[in-house]
Amino acid sequence: MKISFLLHNAYGIGGTITTTFNLAQALATVGHTVEIVSVLRHRERPNFQLDPRVGLRPLVDLRQEKEHPQHLRPAKVFPAAEYRYRQYSELTDERIGACLADIDADVVVGTRPGLNVHLALQAPERVARVGQEHLTLDNHPSRLRTALRRAYRRLDVLTTVTEADAAAYRRKMRLPGVRVEALPNSVPDPALPPADGNAKLVVAAGRLVPVKRYDLLIEAFARVVAERPDWRLRIYGKGEEHDRLRALTESLGLSENVFLMGAAAPMEAEWVKGSIGAAASNFEPFGMTIVEAMRCGLPVVSTDCPYGPGEIIEDGVDGRLVPVGDAAAFGAALLELVQDDERRHRMGRSALDNARRFAPGPVVAQAERLMEEAIEARRAGRPVSQDRAPMRQILVGRGYAARDAVHATGSSALRTVRKGRR
Structure with missing residues (x-):
């Protein structure tokens, strides 16, 4: 094509x-x-x-x-x-x-x-x-x-x-x-070894704009520092909130713990330096940085905002989902992973495994299918069929591993299966 x-x-x-x-x-x-x-x-x-x-x-x-x-x-x-x-x-x-x-x-x-x-x-x-x-x-x-x-x-x-x-x-x-x-967004296969979960570092990335709520993340991290002052938070990105966030960091006495790092592209080399990813948005159509962090082996603490995080993170398995706007709950979730090394490592491994459904292979297979069907329908002068073949069938037919095929079937189906196991 x-x-x-x-x-x-x-x-x-x-x-x-x-x-x-x-x-x-x-x-x-x-x-x-x-x-x-x-x-x-x-x-x-x-x-x-x-x-x-x-x-x-x-x-x-x-x-x-x-x-x-x-x-x-x-x-x-x-x-x-x-x-x-x-x-x-x-x-x-x-x-x-x-x-x-x-x-x-x-x-x-x-x-x-x-x-x-x-x-x-x-x-x-x-x-x-x-x-x-x-x-x-x-x-x-x-x-x-x-x-x-x-x-x-x-x-x-x-x-x-x-x-x-x-x-x-x-x-x-x-x-x-x-x-x-x-059709979910895809993240390329990481070129670097995944994070080992040992660094005393939380990493966040994205535009420094109000909807991303980095102010809430900084306030939540203050609760972590109160218990574990040896941990650090790095925020990557640029935007209109930069000066306000720097002032907030200083007012909370976190200048030695919270760092505004500026933009970094690509982010992979920065994710693998950390042990926990963080996303505090009020609204997130997907959550690209969440997937990027998970693909690098980081469990992610995120607000359970509309729409994306809840379809990416399985709460308690590969990350944590907390209420939108609740700095206390966010801080508690971060502290939970900071203080429990074994759980943090286990969730990091799960994040790496579960995020494979956002690898290029499964997403490209779905995109190819949609495009091919659209071309065929356009040439035939008819609408694209609404009958959707199971993604597992499509991916296995194209030679992808069964595990990746299962991951690619869609987050709603995965969540149904997960609930049935509990």
Whole structure:
């Protein structure tokens, strides 16, 4: 297959960029021709390393075209209710439309709602159209949901990153003829040996923005330091909350225990230095950093926020889930793992094992199947079948190990099995 991904800005930093690069590279590795079309560009090279087998082409270079007359006029195709609307323009409308009109891909994958609208409305009839949802339906304002409901009916497939969000789309959006299916984000197989769980270090990573609640994490860690002052917390990332978080750290007397490390890419070398991962968000559509930490052998303490963490972590087995906004509960969960070396090591091993379902192999197999079915349906002039083959059957048929096939069957099924064992 020839596959094109339509991405907002491949030269920035963020979860959607990471997951798009991961999936594009994994698809290229198994023999597909893959390119990423970046609507915007603001620097010479991407922040993240991209496999040379994956093509990358920008449409609007902000270094030269930020003041272009068309870029100063508002977009008409990109929906006005979309979060990124102010970054789009008459110029991006024109360039995206021209790109789609001439594209020679078998399938084009949109990676955010506004780009999915472009894809649905402007892609040639011969091209299979796959829209991705990297946030959640309920996170979008009602005006945007209305615009998406109208446009998305022209997609072939819509993927979400959790089963919960796929169910919400099926229930609320009424998209006849559109296949809606959960496709989790993947994390490449680690190149480094996993963490051994002996370091007295908790690691967190992500944008320093209010929804990530690093303030709560720091307050929770103060409870750990009160009992175990030899432990440290490292927070990787950059963002608007940096100065406030530094001031909070100093006010709590944690300057020797809590460190704002700045951005690091890739994060794998930093995860393996730790013994516990942490995520304190109020809202997490998936939880990419949770998976990254687990794939490096760290149990993760996370808030049980909508939607992702509860589909990734099994509480008490490979991490801990605590109520949203509860610093005391978060601190207690961290301290539980800090003080119990045997449990921390055991949960780290479980995290490493359970996170294999997010390896490229299982996720790529599912993505390939969806794309192939979309192409076949588009060529036959019919909707994509809604009958979903069991993931175990698909993966075993493609030569993946039985254990990885079981992991890939979906978090909801895994949770059902787990509950039955208790």
